[in-house]
Amino acid sequence: MSRDLKTLVSQGLKSRYRNERIMRSLGVTALLFASGFLLLILSIIFSQGYRAFTQTYIEIPIELSTADIEDISSINFQNKIRDGLRELFPELQARAELADLFRLASRGASIDLERDISSETPPGTINFIALASSDVDMINKGYFVDSESPRGRLSEQQYEYFQSLTDRNLISRQINTNLFLKGDSSYPEMAGVMGAIMGSVFVLGITLFLSFPIGAATAIYLEEFAPKNRFTDFIEVNINNLAAVPSVIFGLLGLAMFINFFGFPRSAPIVGGFVLTLMTLPIVIIASRAAITSVPPSIKEAALGLGASKLKMVVDHVIPLALPGMLTGTIIGMARALGESAPLLMIGMVAFITEIPQTIFSPSTTLPIQIFLWADSPDRGFSERTSAAIIILLVFLILMNLIAVILRKKFEKKW
C-alpha cells in the first residue's frame, strides 16, 4: 500500500516540479518584460534627445564701423549677418543664390548679435558665432548620413556652401544654451524650455503652497480630532475616491468652475495650480495620515497624562514626529503634479507662448505640455527637442523622488 503511494507520488513529481519552474519563469518573464520596456523607452528617448543639448553655429565675420558703434540703435543686424555671409562667399552674385545662402543662418542670429554688441565694443571685424538654421543643424548632427538624401532639406547649392564652410572650419557645435534659456519658438533652433519650466515652477509653487497646509490640516483633523461617526466615514470614503478620479475630470472642474464661473483668466498658472492642488490633495492627505498613525500612542498618551491639552499634544509631539512623513508624501504628490498634463489641457494652458511668463496670471505652458506641443510637430528639429525636454522633465522627477527617498531614509524611525 505505502509502496503504491510512493510510486504514485514519484510519478507525479516530474510534472509538479515542471509546473514549479513554469510558475517561477512566468514571474521572471513578466518582470523582464516590464524592465525591458522601461529600458526601451529610456534608450529611445535618450538616443533621440542627447543631440539637442548641442547646437550648430557658423562663424561669421561682422564688420563694425566707428559710426555703427556710436549709434547702435540704427544698425540693421539682419543685414550685418548677411554681409558677413556674403563676405565668406564673395563669388555669389545672383539674388536666388544669395537668398539660399542667407537661409543657412538662423533668424535668431541677428537677435544674438544685437545682444552681444554694446557701445563698448571696439570697432573693426569681429568673428561672430552665429546660430545656424535648423536644417544645417540637422545635417551637421549627422541625421542624414545614411539616408538616401544626405543633404536633408537643404538645396544642392546650400549643401555645397555648407560643405565649403565645414572645410574652412567655420562650422562648430556648442552647448545649446537656447534650449535652457529661451521660450518656445516656431523655429526649432531658437526654441527652448525656459518658458515651460517657469510655468511649471509657478503652477507647482501654488500647488505646494495650498496642498501641503490643507492636506496636513485634513489629516490631523481626521486622525486626532474627528469624532468616529458616519460623516467622518463619508469624508474618508470621499478622499479615497477622489484619489482615483481621472485627472481629466479635474480639468473639467477647473474649466467650469474657476474659468467660467469665477472668471479666472484662461491659460494662467494660478488656475493650473488650483486644479493640481485639488488633484494632489488626496495623495498628501493619505500620506500624512499614514505618517500620523505611525507616531506611537505611548508618546501621545504620555503628553496627555502630563496634562497637555489635545492641541498641545498634537502641536508639540504628533506634528514634529510626523512632519518628515508628511513632507515625503507632499513631494511625491508634487512629482505627480509636475508630470500631469491632461487637466492643464482643459484649462487652456496649451498654447504657443514665446514669452517667459512673469506672474501667476500670465499665459503659460508647463513642461509636459511643451512636450505635448513639440511632439505634434513633424520637424526633426522639434522631435529632437521633444526628447530633450522629456530628459529634462525626467531629471526633475528623479531629483524630487530622490529628495523624498533621502528624507524618508534620514528621518524614518522604527518605533
Added chain:
Amino acid sequence: MSLSAYFVINLILALLLYLYGRSRAIAFSSSRKLFATKGYFGLHNLLVAFVPSFLFVLIYTLAEPGMIRYLVQSALPSVLDVEPESFQFIYNELLNVHAEIIPFDASNTTHTLGLAVYVGAINTVSISKMLLFGSIVLIATMYALYRTNPSFNARVHAELMIKWILMLLSMISVITTFGILLSVLFESIRFFGQVSIFDFLFGTQWSPQTAIREDQVGSSGAFGAVPVFGGTLLIALVAMAVAIPFGLFSAIFLSEYAKSSTKDILKPILEILAGIPTVVYGYFAALVIGPFIRELGDNLGWQLTSESALAVGLVMGVMIIPFVSSISSDVISAVPMSLREGSYGCGATKSETIRNVVLPAALPGIIAGVLLAVSRAIGETMIVVMAAGLAANLTFNPLEPVTTVTAQIVTLLVGDQEFDSAKTLAAFALGLVLFVVTLLLNIYALHVVRKYREQYE
C-alpha cells in the same frame, strides 16, 4: 486696495491683538489665577482678528469678477443698445480696452460709455469690499477686546476655533467632489436640453463637429456616443490583457519567490515605470509602437494605421503594470502565513500552494485591484490623445483606429470654443459618464479591498 494690502492690514491687526492679549494676560496673572496661559489669550485674539476677515477677502475676491459682470450686465442696456446675445462680445472688448490690450477709441460709444459703466462697476464692488472688510475687522476687534478679561477661558475657546478651522479645511475635499459633480452635471443638463439623452447613450453616429454655416454638409452634428464608449472599452480591454497577466505574475514573483535583495532591485524598476509621466508614454506610443505595428502589418500584407487600438492599449497596459502589481502584492502578502504553511504541510509545492491556496484567498482583493486598474485605463488621457485616432469607429477589431471618451473630451474643449454649442457641452456629458463610471468602479473596488483587509486582520 490690492489683495496683498488687505492681507498685510489683516496680519498687522492680528499681531497687535495677539500682543495685546498676551500682555493683558501677564498683567492679570499678577493679581489672580487664570484659566489659561498667556499664549492662549494671544492666540484667541489672533484667530478672531485674522480668520473671519481673511475668509471674507478670499471669498469676495473669488466672486468679484462675477459681481462686476453682473453689474455691467444690468447697467449697460440703459446706456447702450445691447442685445443679450452680443453682451459677451462687448464685455470681452471692454475688458480688453480696460487692460489696454485694445487701444481706447474715443469715437467709439461702446468704448466711452461702456468703459464708464465698467469702471463704475469696479469702483462699486471695491468700495463695498473695503466697507465690509472694515466692519468685519471692527466687530472682530471689539469682540477680542471684550473677551480679554481675567475670567475668560481662552484655552477652550482657542482650541475649539482651531478644531473648527481644521474641520473646514478638511471639507475642501468633500467640496471638490461636489464641485466636480455639479459643474459636470450642470453643463450636461444643458447639453441634454439640445440632444436627447437616449440619442446620446444609444446612438451609433458620432460626429460632433458642427459646421459654422447651416448649409454645410454634416452641419447638424451627431452625438451618438456608443462608438466612443466602444472605443474606450476596446482600448481598456487591450490594456488589461497586457497589465493583468504581467502585473499579477510579477506580483507573485516579488511576494512569493524573490529574495529581499532581488526585491530591492526589481521594485524600484516598477516604481520608475509608474513614475514616468503619461505624456512620455503618449509620445512613445505615437512615435515608436504605433509605427512599429503598422510596419509589422505591412510585412504581413495588412493595411494598418499607426493609430490602432492595439498600439495604444499595449502602451497603456505597460503603464498600468506597476499599479496592478503593487495592489496584487499588497493583497497577496496580506494572506496569512498559516494558510501557506498548512498547504506546505500537506506536501504541496510552492506553485501548487500559490495556485490552490494563496490566489483563491487573495482573489477578491485582486479583482478589486483589477477594477481600480480598469478605471485608470478608461480615464487615461494623454496616451490616447497623442496616439489614438479621432474617428469614431464602432469596431471590436483592435487593429483598427478607435477614439475614446477622454480623447473626445480633450479635442472638443481644446482651442477656440463657445460655451453654448452642443459641441463643447458634449464634452461635459462625456465627462459625466466617465465620472460616474469610474466613481462606481472605485467605490465598489475600495469597498471590497476594505472588507478583504478586515477579513484577515
